Amino acid sequence: MSASLAFAVLLLIGLPLGLVLTAAGMVGAFALGGTDYLGIIADRFYFGVSGYVLIAVPYFIFTAEIMNRSGLTDRLIAFAGSLFGRIPGALSHVTVTTCVLFAGLTGAAVTETAAIGKTMIPAMKKEGYPASYAAAVIASSSIIGPIIPPSIIMIAYAATLRDISILGLFAAGILPGLMMGLAMLIVSGIISFRRRYARHDRVQFAVILATGSAALAAMGIPVVILGGILSGLTTVTEASVIAAIYALVLGVFAYRSVSGRDMWDSLVSTISFSGVVFLLLGASNVLGWYVTRSGIARHAAEWIAALSSDPTGQILAVVLLLLIIGMFIDVLPAIIIAVPVLSPALVELGFHPLHAGMVMLLALNLGNITPPLGLTLMTAARIAGVPYESAAREALPFMAAHLCVVLIAALYPPLTLYLPQILGVGQ
Amino acid sequence: MAEPAAVPHSTPLSRLSDAVNMATVAVCAALLAVMLSVSALGILLEAMHSLFLRAGWADAFGAGWLSIVYANTRPSFVRLFLPWLGMLSITVAFKQCEHIAIGALARSLPGPLFRFTRWVNFVAIALFAGALVWYGFDYAVGSTHLFIVSDDIQLSQRWTAAAVPVAGLILVIHLADGLRLLDERIDGDLVAGTGPRGDVDERNVPEAAE
Numbered sequence: 001m002s003a004s005l006a007f008a009v010l011l012l013i014g015l016p017l018g019l020v021l022t023a024a025g026m027v028g029a030f031a032l033g034g035t036d037y038l039g040i041i042a043d044r045f046y047f048g049v050s051g052y053v054l055i056a057v058p059y060f061i062f063t064a065e066i067m068n069r070s071g072l073t074d075r076l077i078a079f080a081g082s083l084f085g086r087i088p089g090a091l092s093h094v095t096v097t098t099c100v101l102f103a104g105l106t107g108a109a110v111t112e113t114a115a116i117g118k119t120m121i122p123a124m125k126k127e128g129y130p131a132s133y134a135a136a137v138i139a140s141s142s143i144i145g146p147i148i149p150p151s152i153i154m155i156a157y158a159a160t161l162r163d164i165s166i167l168g169l170f171a172a173g174i175l176p177g178l179m180m181g182l183a184m185l186i187v188s189g190i191i192s193f194r195r196r197y198a199r200h201d202r203v204q205f206a207v208i209l210a211t212g213s214a215a216l217a218a219m220g221i222p223v224v225i226l227g228g229i230l231s232g233l234t235t236v237t238e239a240s241v242i243a244a245i246y247a248l249v250l251g252v253f254a255y256r257s258v259s260g261r262d263m264w265d266s267l268v269s270t271i272s273f274s275g276v277v278f279l280l281l282g283a284s285n286v287l288g289w290y291v292t293r294s295g296i297a298r299h300a301a302e303w304i305a306a307l308s309s310d311p312t313g314q315i316l317a318v319v320l321l322l323l324i325i326g327m328f329i330d331v332l333p334a335i336i337i338a339v340p341v342l343s344p345a346l347v348e349l350g351f352h353p354l355h356a357g358m359v360m361l362l363a364l365n366l367g368n369i370t371p372p373l374g375l376t377l378m379t380a381a382r383i384a385g386v387p388y389e390s391a392a393r394e395a396l397p398f399m400a401a402h403l404c405v406v407l408i409a410a411l412y413p414p415l416t417l418y419l420p421q422i423l424g425v426g427q
Numbered sequence: 428m429a430e431p432a433a434v435p436h437s438t439p440l441s442r443l444s445d446a447v448n449m450a451t452v453a454v455c456a457a458l459l460a461v462m463l464s465v466s467a468l469g470i471l472l473e474a475m476h477s478l479f480l481r482a483g484w485a486d487a488f489g490a491g492w493l494s495i496v497y498a499n500t501r502p503s504f505v506r507l508f509l510p511w512l513g514m515l516s517i518t519v520a521f522k523q524c525e526h527i528a529i530g531a532l533a534r535s536l537p538g539p540l541f542r543f544t545r546w547v548n549f550v551a552i553a554l555f556a557g558a559l560v561w562y563g564f565d566y567a568v569g570s571t572h573l574f575i576v577s578d579d580i581q582l583s584q585r586w587t588a589a590a591v592p593v594a595g596l597i598l599v600i601h602l603a604d605g606l607r608l609l610d611e612r613i614d615g616d617l618v619a620g621t622g623p624r625g626d627v628d629e630r631n632v633p634e635a636a637e
Contacts, residue, residue: 013544023551041563050587054513058516267456271456271516274513274516282517
């Protein structure tokens, strides 16, 4: 009770979330064992930031930073642009496709929005798309990034729980991620047809070939990462190292577009962004310690079971709760707050850990674009120079499409479990 | 993510904080570069090792310099750097105002109440920094675990656990920035900026975050 009160008050007065979680954990620890337990802050923070798999976090961020600075985005956009030709709203579909291609390179939606939005939003505005629609398409497509591996939120999820396979999560994310891309294309197609958005020149095979070969080296990164991990040739950490080196070689030697200054800036950005992630991971360990000892997870399981005895009702209740949490808290901290409580509860109720995990990640990931606190949509609105509310209004059909994917994933476990079973990972 | 904020500082303490942050960034960059290089070398040697084993040249890794380099580029070596990178990067994120916070409600409060909440937050950060120093020091001194990377590299956990109180100490120094430490960065801009005397700088509040 005291921990919940501290959590609510500090959250509402705008304390950084990492410190809110730490404070709630410390208050809870004090309630359990007095001042003797306060020392857990050092121990838990240390273990929170030193897990072996976390080495991959700065490496993946660094890879994305280098790729952003190496002109990769323009190559991917050119390739995607060659695919749609005379279909109404070609540039809208190009944006979605570029985001799906980019999803295999970066694990964070905001990074993807900034990278692609700065090029695509001005281009879309030039072709007559409303700026708020452009912002909505970019933001709604960028949230595919954390679902198609590599994914920082999946690493954070696995680091928070410690008894779930990252490989399994990566494999489980591929089909729902592609389905999100397809859903985006369908909605973008319907809107573009009804609003008669601009078409491009007819598709030419030679152009597809030329732009495709120019982007081929860049598209090799997802192959390196996913192929290495899912084939068992590399661990997640090794794949992250190979991806970073590959990106460096590509940027410095092949494209010759990454200067020494770019590398330094990439390192500084990586450190800063890693700090945000590590603070949340350290803090989640403090709160997780309290959650484990206080029996909150067991109470949550009992609460969900009391809501409904039917598994469908139980998982839908969790999805609804996570959608609400995602509206107010950013994805990463939301995972760190909700996962230690809800994931063990769902597993205790008989759900497969990977299914439960992916449904939770999909639901929370939607929070990236849902008001009032959709950081990714906020970033896209800033780039487009439109009020957040108008971008949110345009994003509604895309939110509905993503929600359908979340519900399908929740109600149809094979969507998330098929690939892990085929590949024999995370079972 | 954005570059460090170009905020004019004048007091010796805030200049010290800036200098410490620059040094921390440099150390973190060096750690990251070393981790990446060692990891890449380790993967290369691992691949060579399995190739040599298949070719029947296992002796190449049995002794000599190759064996020493191979033994000392294992993931367990890179892991020794991670607590330092993790804890120090937290201080960099703080200094560069890379916070994730729900500030909308606090920003909607009347001026004096808003300033009060910011002071409460500032005290919470100070307590957090102090707790990292106080409990972190005890934790580091009391660590008895030994990391064994190879015959050559064996390190007491005290050296890695020391990252906790050191990060706390750096955060204490950054408290010299005052309420500016609580500003929130959204897409490169600072939100809810307050001046050194606690004056709200409305120019820093972007439209989309209102």
